[in-house]
Amino acid sequence: MSDKKLTPAIGVDVGTANLCVCRRDVDGNFVVSHHRNMLLEMDASDEASDLLARSSYLYLKSNGKYYVVGEDALKLVNAIGHGNILRPMQDGLLNPNLKSGQALMNHILEVIVGKPLEANEPLRFSVPANPVDRPETNNLFHSMILTEFFKGLGYSAKPINEALCNIYNEAPSMVVDDESMPLTGLSASFGAGMCNACLAVNGLPTVEFSITKSGDHIDNQVSAVTGERTSKIVRVKERELDLSNIPPDNNVLRALGIYYDELLARTLNGIAKEFTRRGVSLDGSVDMVICGGTAMAKGFVPRAKMVIEKLDLPFKIKDVRLASNPFYSVSQGACLAAMSDWEKRKVFSLTSSQR
Amino acid sequence: MIFENGKAIGGGQPQGAGQAISPEAIDAIARRLAEMLAGGSQMTLTDPESMASVAKAMAGQRAETEGSFKGQSKEVQLESDKAKANKTLDLLKNIP
Numbered sequence: 065m066s067d068k069k070l071t072p073a074i075g076v077d078v079g080t081a082n083l084c085v086c087r088r089d090v091d092g093n094f095v096v097s098h099h100r101n102m103l104l105e106m107d108a109s110d111e112a113s114d115l116l117a118r119s120s121y122l123y124l125k126s127n128g129k130y131y132v133v134g135e136d137a138l139k140l141v142n143a144i145g146h147g148n149i150l151r152p153m154q155d156g157l158l159n160p161n162l163k164s165g166q167a168l169m170n171h172i173l174e175v176i177v178g179k180p181l182e183a184n185e186p187l188r189f190s191v192p193a194n195p196v197d198r199p200e201t202n203n204l205f206h207s208m209i210l211t212e213f214f215k216g217l218g219y220s221a222k223p224i225n226e227a228l229c230n231i232y233n234e235a236p237s238m239v240v241d242d243e244s245m246p247l248t249g250l251s252a253s254f255g256a257g258m259c260n261a262c263l264a265v266n267g268l269p270t271v272e273f274s275i276t277k278s279g280d281h282i283d284n285q286v287s288a289v290t291g292e293r294t295s296k297i298v299r300v301k302e303r304e305l306d307l308s309n310i311p312p313d314n315n316v317l318r319a320l321g322i323y324y325d326e327l328l329a330r331t332l333n334g335i336a337k338e339f340t341r342r343g344v345s346l347d348g349s350v351d352m353v354i355c356g357g358t359a360m361a362k363g364f365v366p367r368a369k370m371v372i373e374k375l376d377l378p379f380k381i382k383d384v385r386l387a388s389n390p391f392y393s394v395s396q397g398a399c400l401a402a403m404s405d406w407e408k409r410k411v412f413s414l415t416s417s418q419r
Numbered sequence: 420m421i422f423e424n425g426k427a428i429g430g431g432q433p434q435g436a437g438q439a440i441s442p443e444a445i446d447a448i449a450r451r452l453a454e455m456l457a458g459g460s461q462m463t464l465t466d467p468e469s470m471a472s473v474a475k476a477m478a479g480q481r482a483e484t485e486g487s488f489k490g491q492s493k494e495v496q497l498e499s500d501k502a503k504a505n506k507t508l509d510l511l512k513n514i515p
Contacts, residue, residue: 092501097494212475235507246510267514389497396497400504404511 070095072181073406074219075229075398076173076189078210080153080257080280081357083169085176086395088403096392099176103150103168104137106130124171131168141295149295155276156192156257157206170213180218186405187219188398190226192258193272196338222405227251227262228269229397234387236351238265245348250381252335253394254356254364256280259331263344271344275334279358282327286319307363324361328371336375349380355387355394 068089077084084098106112108128116123121136131150132140141147152159152169159165177187189210194202207223214221228251236249247267253260256279262272283301287294300316310321352372354365365386372384387393 088504089496092499092504094497094499094504095494096497232507232511233504235503247507267510388500392497396499396504400507401511404508404514407508407512 068093068095070181071403071406072185073399073402074177074180074185074187075395075400075402076177076187076214077226077229077392077395077398078153078173078189078191079255079357079394080151080156081255082391083173083176084392084395086392086399088399094392094396094399096395097176098391099134099172100138101151101153101169101172102134102137103152104132104141104147105150106132106147124168126164126168133172138295138298141293142299145293151280154257155195155198155201155280156255156260156274157201157203158209166209173213174217177214177217177219183218184220185218186402186409187214187221188224188229188402188405189214189221190229190394190398191223192226192255192260193262193274195258195274195276197334198276220405224398224401225260225262225269225272226255226394227253227260227272228264229253229394229401230353230355230387231262231264231269231397232267232400233389233393233397234353234355236353238346238348238350240348249350250352252331252352252354252356252359254278254327254331254354254358256357259327259335259356259358261335261338263339263350265346271339271342273338275331278327278331278356282320282323282358285323285326286316289319290315292316301361305361307361307367309363320361324364324367327358328368332368332371332375336377340376340378344378346379349382352381352384353387354384355390357391359386360390 068091070087070089073087075086077086079101081101082098083101084096086094086096089095106129108125108130112130116130116132121140122133123136124131124133131137137149141149150162150165150168152162152165152172154161158169180187191203191207191210203223211221211223230251230253231247231249234249234251235247236251238245238248245266248265249263251260251262251264258274258276259278260272260274262269264270283294283297286292286297290297297316297320301320305317305320305324307321307324310317312318354368359365359368365384369384372381389396
């Protein structure tokens with residue numbers, strides 16, 4: 065990874081749209097890398113072989129098909145104007161409709177995570193909470209497969225809630241009677257598949273849940289109403305969208321603005337409803353920290369604040385802010401959790417050897 | 420203090436070094452785990468052992484591959500608040 069020596073502990077954000085990996089070097093800097101969690105399938109024709117041989121695209125060949133991987137899949141489909149992007153994950157979990165998806169994602173993960181720095185190096189990977197709007201779905205099988213997969217690579221792997229990682233990375237606190245409660249706050253991670261929410265108190269996740277239909281839902285809806293490919297919508301969303309300044313003559317940007325508003329209203333009201341249903345109350349007011357690729361559109365947080373001000377939440381929110389690094393916040397928090405596992409293991413080994 | 424359905428489940432005291440996690444908080448975690456395990460599954464498998472064996476088999480799947488994919492994801496060293504991260508690490512010592 066980096067030129068500097070790395071601490072043996074790794075955080076992996078296994079996202080619907082992106083796979084992010086994070087370690088810390090010995091100086092305490094986070095060292096991160098990422099791949100888009102997507103593939104472009106091509107028949108293994110002479111033309112395709114020729115194209116791939118002449119290009120610098122990342123690809124792999126499996127069962128008689130070529131798969132262009134990650135960012136290059138998106139670039140190529142935009143360049144040639146057709147083709148379907150395959151997604152190994154859907155709505156935050158492994159995509160049950162893509163039979164080869166698990167094997168292909170395993171390959172991508174294996175390459176970007178690499179070998180452990182030492183035997184049984186601690187690894188924490190993010191998992192979503194169970195969705196409240198899809199009660200028939202849960203994350204158990206997804207967690208088990210990924211745990212086994214990372215163990216197979218030689219890591220000591222454990223899942224960790226995605227929104228909790230953001231709490232660990234951002235370290236919000238709540239003040240009650242002049243006393244500060246660290247790692248206490250509300251986290252909302254807006255990914256491609258889901259919005260994950262977690263209320264943590266003293267670093268413990270007290271309430272966590274997810275709501276489906278996040279960034280991918282926006283892309284699909286905008287694609288449906290404008291007739292543009294979702295790959296183009298993604299490019300426009302990431303490069304041009306400013307939610308505080310939507311030009312009235314651009315249909316794609318207007319539709320993106322409309323569906324972002326729909327997302328914010330639906331998910332934030334859903335969060336308020338779920339906390340109310342669970343009867344949660346707090347002595348003090350908390351910070352809300354937002355992260356995730358979908359939250360990186362310019363103007364997202366001011367738009368979110370407008371919705372939050374009108375919410376009927378069972379506790380007070382002091383401030384709403386974007387994570388210092390919204391794209392990598394989950395992988396960084398997972399890395400800190402893995403480092404903590406490593407520290408605890410060292411202490412345990414020391415005390416065991418002294419007995 | 421945090422309450423769920425009128426019952427205190429955690430919070431109240433900041434957890435300093437060496438301080439144990441409250442039994443209420445442990446109960447809350449156990450309850451959530453039980454909820455997760457008892458929740459409806461998208462799998463038809465319900466026996467945990469069968470599920471674990473299927474998970475193991477799927478986790479072992481690798482695409483038989485050839486090609487140029489060498490995982491050339493670019494690594495970036497991020498500016499970060501080291502003191503904040505170290506403080507979090509210190510706090511995590513008390514969390515299982």
